[in-house]
Amino acid sequence: MRFIIRTLAAAVALWVAVQFLDGIQITAPENSPTYWGTLLIVALIFGLINAIVKPIVKALGCALIVLTLGLFLLVINGAMLMLTSWISGQLDIPFHVDDFWPSALVGAFIISVVSWILGLIIPGDD
Numbered sequence: 547m548r549f550i551i552r553t554l555a556a557a558v559a560l561w562v563a564v565q566f567l568d569g570i571q572i573t574a575p576e577n578s579p580t581y582w583g584t585l586l587i588v589a590l591i592f593g594l595i596n597a598i599v600k601p602i603v604k605a606l607g608c609a610l611i612v613l614t615l616g617l618f619l620l621v622i623n624g625a626m627l628m629l630t631s632w633i634s635g636q637l638d639i640p641f642h643v644d645d646f647w648p649s650a651l652v653g654a655f656i657i658s659v660v661s662w663i664l665g666l667i668i669p670g671d672d
Contacts, residue, residue: 551668556589557582559660566656569620569649570627573640580640592630592657600626623654 564570564585572588574580603622604611610618627650642650643650 553586553589553593554619555661555664555668556593556657557585558664559657560585560589560592562655562660563656566608566654567649569644570653571642571644573642584640588634589628591628591633595626595629595633597628601630620651620655623658624650627657 564572572581572584574584600622603625604619607618607622611622624646628643628646631641631650634641643653
């Protein structure tokens with residue numbers, strides 16, 4: 547159940563990023579089942595990337611994270627969003643991030659903030 551709630555929270559965070567940034571698009575018609583299904587699939591892909599790839603990248607970039615006092619984590623989050631966009635393109639999912647700066651970097655920041663706020667609101671097992 548927790549997995550479903552976290553995936554829905556990630557989908558909401560992605561939706562907020564799509565609404566605020568022109569560089570992040572879902573090309574399916576808005577307010578259609580395809581649009582919301584795309585958001586859920588992209589949230590699943592983003593969650594898998596954050597669970598599998600992100601820890602490896604964080605371990606390799608540990609020195610840069612410490613050196614920049616954690617700001618390099620924004621770059622890593624932006625890279626994970628770009629990777630999500632690339633994988634979505636390979637799977638013919640209508641989700642696209644135009645470029646790293648500002649779309650992926652600012653989008654990752656928006657997704658992080660919205661996910662954090664939703665994490666405070668949604669009760670968890672922690």
